[in-house]
Amino acid sequence: MLIDPRAPRFAAAITTGVLAVALLGGGTPLLIVQAVVFAITAANPRLGPYGLLYRLILAPRLTPPTELEPAAPVRFAQVVGLIFIGVALVGQFAGVPVLALAATGAALAAAFLNAAFDLCLGCLGYLALRRLLGRPLAARVPAGS
Template identity: 60%
Template sequence: MTDPRGPRFAAVLTTIVLVAVLLTGSGWLVLAQAAVFAVTAAWPRLGPYGLLYRALVAPRLAPPTELEPLAPVRFAQFVGLVFALVSAAGYLSGATLVGAIAAGFALIAACLNGAFGLCLGCELFLAYRRLTGHPLTPRTPTPQPHPRPAAPPSPR
């Protein structure tokens, strides 16, 4: 569980970085952002923006009134990672337009999360599941054709 203002702060920083990426056209900067997404998706507690939030911002705020699960944060960071990697590949290979458009989509998602608290990755998750997922079969006991003999009472 985490303070929901942390991911929101991270989304604001991500927005700023992505605007800088688009203004400079720097493939290395978007690759650095991809690394941030990757670290946060893999180890949410070690996400660089989250560490910055806990070190610099959280001490100045009141303690959180509610906590949110980490799973949505990781899912959204993974979606961000995919876009950032496409963008970095585009810029670094010379396909500047591909790089710019992928960064633009990531920017829309980051901006919606930072400014409105609306997490696109989370919104899409159920749509994705209902298109691809099958209902989970509940666990059932395996049929046992021969009843096992009762275990002898253990001597004490």
Template identity: 55%
Template sequence: MQLDVRGPRFAAVVTTVVLIVTALTRSGWLAAAQAVVFAVGAVSARHAPYGALFRVLVAPRLGPPRAVEPAEPVRFAQAVGFVFATVAAIGFLSGATAVGLVATAFALIAAFLNAAFGLCLGCEAYLLLRRVTGPRRA
């Protein structure tokens, strides 16, 4: 599956805003909601909530995509985000605020780099992992 490169970047903008609010409010429930969003994106790039918003509300106003990218690195990045958001939620909800803030900060840095500069750290980690482990065999 190929994705319009603007979709994951849009999702990163929304994620950045959500994670900033999460950090400021120290909300474990908001971190948990973001973890669910990441989990859905990790399972299916087509059904990712922020990607769906992009496809329905934004993409029709932008015209056809100029570039596409494979979905697998994006799904891997969403899985990594899920781990950090889950740790953040557990931290905030259990009273370990420092753990919640650190996990939120890591996810926020990654989302911001993608939103602002188009640098997807999770995607880069996926590509590095694939180089190290070799291609998948069916």
């Protein structure tokens, strides 16, 4: 499955906002919502709530993408995000706020890098892992290929 690379970047921008608000005091409820979003998107990037918003609201107003990217790296990145938010929630529920803050901050930093600079750390990790296993995958392909 190939996807418009602008959709995960849009999702990362929303995630950045959600996690920033969570760090500023939104806490556990926002982390739970974000964990659900990560889980849904990891299962199928086309069903992720933020991706749906992108496809319904923004995509019709934009020119078609010139490149597409495989969904697998995006799914992997969502799993990594889910793990970080899971650790943050464990910190919240266990009464270890420094763990919650550190894990939320790490997820926020990764989301911000993707949103602001199109640098998806989880995607890069996935592509590096594929290269190490001798099964390289192109990060992007021309649309229509």
